[in-house]
Amino acid sequence: MASAPLSRTVQPETITKGITLTLQIDDAGALRQAMVAVLRDEGLITTDSVAAAMNAVPRHAFAPGEPLEKVYQTDTTLVPKIDAAGRQTSVVSASHIQAIQLEQAGVLPGMSVLEIGSGGYNAALIAELVGPTGSATTVDIDADIVDRARVGLSRAGYEQVNVVLADAEHGVPQHAPYDRIIVTVGAWDIPPAWLDQLTPTGRIVVPLRFAGITRLIAFDRSPGSLALTASNYRLGSFVPMQGGGAATEQLIAVTPNIGLRLDQQSTAAFDVPALRKALNSPPVVSWSGTPFDMPDELELFLLTSGPELPMLYAAQAAVDQGVVNRTVRNGTPALVRGGSFAYRIKRENAQTASGYETGVVAHGPEAEQIGSELLSMIRNWANSYFRRGAAHITYYPNTADTGHLLGWHATKRHGVLAVAWP
Structure with a gap:
């Protein structure tokens, strides 16, 4: 077990100059307790042992010079x-x-x-x-x-x-x-x-x-x-x-502000000039009637339940110019075929449990068809896998038998990762 917290054993100037020892004890201890309380309330700390550890360790000892308020925020690196x-x-x-x-x-x-x-x-x-x-x-x-x-x-x-x-x-x-x-x-x-x-x-x-x-x-x-x-x-x-x-992913620039990201082992090929042209075509928008909730789970499903989908990314400039929806800013799976592509979006809808509805926007000569395919995948997830932890994920080292694998799997350097949706 470690010794007593830093604020009781070390001169405060070794951490943050100008803060008195009393203030260091009061502020650091109170902020640490508040941090743990927030993490408990959010369901991220679920055991007493983790709560006790995070209450005991002086986080500010590992970030000298940083403001205490910043150090004990829950979402700050x-x-x-x-x-x-x-x-x-x-x-x-x-x-x-x-x-x-x-x-x-x-x-x-x-x-x-x-x-x-x-x-x-x-x-x-x-x-x-x-x-x-x-x-x-x-x-x-x-x-x-x-x-x-x-x-x-x-x-x-x-x-x-x-x-x-x-x-x-x-x-x-x-x-x-x-x-x-x-x-x-x-x-x-x-x-x-x-x-x-x-x-x-x-x-x-x-x-x-x-x-x-x-x-x-x-x-x-x-x-x-x-x-x-x-x-x-x-x-x-x-x-x-x-x-x-270390490993690097494939980055395919469609325009200076819009690109596709794939796993480094991907063999997919894209018609970049055709996709660039599709960006300037009128969008075809359709809605699923299903709630936009747990987008990370939907994202995992779209990427690992059917054909290989790249991640579509855009710089803020492309969003501001209206070339793509704002959902692309942080990346979203895209169904791409030839010179057409589709990706998920959302809108407010008070009739859904989350208050938002999932939809699809598609561009290109096959926009209606490809948008309908992606919409069908979204509805399949909403009807059958709308819950946390629905995917079964298994890693097989190269020494293991993988001949039985039929669903989505990715061959890596030292093994195979398989994701199933039973």
């Missing part, structure tokens, strides 16, 4: 590291994401846990959960991040955490085996080393990238099988993995 291209390569994740992962992991006292992708704060939470009889190890490929994690953990009183500089593609064999592996960077695959270092009843919580999206998945070993079966999955966004596990 901290201390990003930016590369030469302006991309984030590391952040301290938002506390709501960390709460989700810890609840998914189900860490118990005495366990050995490996965190892949460091920052310090989450490793301290894990150390609280495993207690004095357990072991917490955190690894990162970036020496700056490792140093920062070590400093933060020491400052907060968690020197017992093993902090390792290494390419996590190979795990951390010197502290294995692990009851839990918690991955805090976006991974495109599950390396064999992670499975080799996982106990026979272990669990991996990983933000896995597939079909152009990321889902935060808790995988358990299946008794008598080499496969990993998802016990649950959630929406989540993470900086991408570096090193041996």
Whole structure:
């Protein structure tokens, strides 16, 4: 168990200059309790153990110089590291994401846990959960991040955490085996080393990238099988993995402001000039009569239940100009055929349970047909799979038999990911 919270043991100027010790105790403690209360109210913290850990660990110890109010917001990332291209390569994740992962992991006292992708704060939470009889190890490929994690953990009183500089593609064999592996960077695959270092009843919580999206998945070993079966999955966004596990997606520019994103293994081909022309054709809009709710679940269904659909993205300029609907700004699955395409939209509708209705907008010479096909897929989901966790997700390492797979599956470097809708 860690020592007392930082605000009681360290001079305040080591964290935020100009704040008195009394203010540090009052503000940090109160804000931490408020953060936990919000996460409980939102159903993201569901166990007393995770609540206790997040109440105990001084999050501000890992974000020196950041305003306390920002540090203890539930949806804010901290201390990003930016590369030469302006991309984030590391952040301290938002506390709501960390709460989700810890609840998914189900860490118990005495366990050995490996965190892949460091920052310090989450490793301290894990150390609280495993207690004095357990072991917490955190690894990162970036020496700056490792140093920062070590400093933060020491400052907060968690020197017992093993902090390792290494390419996590190979795990951390010197502290294995692990009851839990918690991955805090976006991974495109599950390396064999992670499975080799996982106990026979272990669990991996990983933000896995597939079909152009990321889902935060808790995988358990299946008794008598080499496969990993998802016990649950959630929406989540993470900086991408570096090193041996890095992967890039395909980006196809239709215009300077509009593009298609696909998995790196995709073999799909697109008639870009025809799609560019379709953007200037009159839209064909139709409505499903079904509520626009749980859009992340609908998104997963559209991407993994039929033909390969790319993700359609647009810059704000294209939305402002009325070229595409605003739903495209953050990405949406698109059904594309030849020079026609369709994607989902929404509108207010007081007759639906959510107050919004799902619809489809289509462009191109086959707009009516392709729009009708996408609308049929949406209605199928609404009628048969309108619930959380409807998908069955399984990962088969290359050593497993995958000859029986018939539905949607993606071949990756080290295995095959299958998504079924029973």
